[in-house]
Amino acid sequence: METSVLITFIVLAVVLVGLVGTLLVSGRKLTPKKTRRLYPETRDADDQPPGAAEGEDGDTLVADRPAAEAPEAAVEAPEAEAEAAPAVETPEPVASRLARLRARLVKSNNVFGKSLLALLSRDEIDEDVWEEIEETLLMADLGTDSTMELVDTLRERVTVEGSKDPQRVRAMLHEELVKLIDPEFDRRLTVTADGRPAVVLVVGVNGVGKTTTVGKLARVLVAEDKDVILGAADTFRAAAAEQLTTWGSRVGVPTVSSDVEGADPASVAYDAVDKGTELETDVVLVDTAGRLQNKANLMDELGKVKRVVEKKSEVDEVLLVLDATTGQNGLNQAKVFSEAVNVTGIVLTKLDGTARGGIVVAIQKQLGVPVKLIGLGEGPDDLAPFDTESFVDALLED
Structure with a gap:
């Protein structure tokens, strides 16, 4: 009798345990995984970070996948503030x-x-x-x-x-x-070409301000409603491309450059002209590395830059930048550069720092090439077209 009672008690206990287990399983199925959030709306210090998921046993596991792959609904990051676009300057007329x-x-x-x-x-x-x-x-x-x-x-x-x-x-x-x-010189810049961008190559020795001149010239052209693109072919001077990019960004002009220091300057110049053609810009201004006129290999390299560019487009202007304070040494520079790349115009910088205005006459007489632009200060708009009458008036002003 006692044995049968014991057996009955055991059977009832087993049935009861099974019933409880069934109820627990049914309770979990009422909340499917796909309807549960990875973490609550308001998190506290004990909540798991985004990208966590529940295991089959209900424990929290760190997801193997990147957080970026987590469902968008699970992430409620604050909206990032849009970066303010850099102000574009309006060059002086x-x-x-x-x-x-x-x-x-x-x-x-x-x-x-x-x-x-x-x-x-x-x-x-x-x-x-x-x-x-x-x-x-x-x-x-x-x-x-x-x-x-x-x-x-x-x-x-x-x-x-x-x-x-x-x-x-x-x-x-x-x-x-x-x-x-000689007012009969044609001092106009060739910045218009039929069906293609006009290409302007800017050359000169170290320290005369070529990159600055390119930036200032871009401002002059933008003020004349020209679409311009810059080519940073000075690949040897540290930060030259960055400097040129800064000049361009100030007036909304793009710059083509290389990420590789010491890259082939001819390749960068070619890419700039190619991009200018693609974008149908009016003018491509190419900045080149400074080089001493007595270094034959560097002058040969400059000639190569021009030849490579000419495979894509004609070079309309080769502007030689000269420092007016160097005096007669500038004549020697001008002669060598003209032989290497056929200079079409002179940009005379730092003319405000010297009383040697006669260098304009000497250069033109020796090369038969006109001074087209003059620089008279450090400001962004301190570059202007050369005008003979105004220049002589200034020389003889009381």
Whole structure:
């Protein structure tokens, strides 16, 4: 009897345990996995981070997959604030730049003009006076040939007219300087081409400000409503590409460069022209590495840059950047660069820091190439087209 009661008790216990287990399983099925969040709406210190998941036993496991693959609904990160776009500067119009730069040129070159006018206005202009005039012109880097030509012409005119009136003497000197600088040169930049971008190659020795000039020139062209793209083919100077990119971004101009330091500059220049063609831009400005004119291998490399670019497009301008303060040394640079890449125009920088305005005459006379642009300061808009009449006016301004 006792045995049968014991057996009955055991059977009832087994049935009861099974019933409880069934209820537990049914309870889990009421909340399927796919309807549960990986973590609650409001997390506290004990909650698991995003990317966690439950195991079959209900424990939390760190997911093997990247957090980025977690369901979007499970992540409620705050919206990232949009980065403010860099402000694009509006370059100063050409006309106002010319007026301001002329005033700066007057300030730096008035000693030159005043010296000549004082000498030519003396009551008696003897041989000693003419020698002083000649010396003044030579010191202004006018060049020997141009100096002798100007002195001979002035001697003749002063003798024939016999005038000592300062205004008349100034008018004579103005006329002869304009003739020397030669207003017949075509000083316009070739920045228009049919069916393709105009290509401008900028060259020069180290330290004359080529990259800065390219940036300033981009501003000039943007002010003239030109679409421009820059090519950072100076691949050897640290941060040259970054510097050029900064100049371009200030006026909304893109820059093509290489991520590899010391990359082939010809390849970068070619890519810039190729990109300019693809984007149908008006002008491609290519910055090149500075090089000494007496290094034959570097000059050969510069020639290669031009040849490679010409496989894609004609090079419309080769602008040689010269530092006006270097004087006659600039003439030697100009000659070598012209032989290597056929220079079409001169950019004369730092003209506000010298009274040697005569370098304009000397360069043009030796190369037969016009000065097209002048730089007169450190500001972003301190680059302007060269104008003969304005330049001579500034030289002789009271």
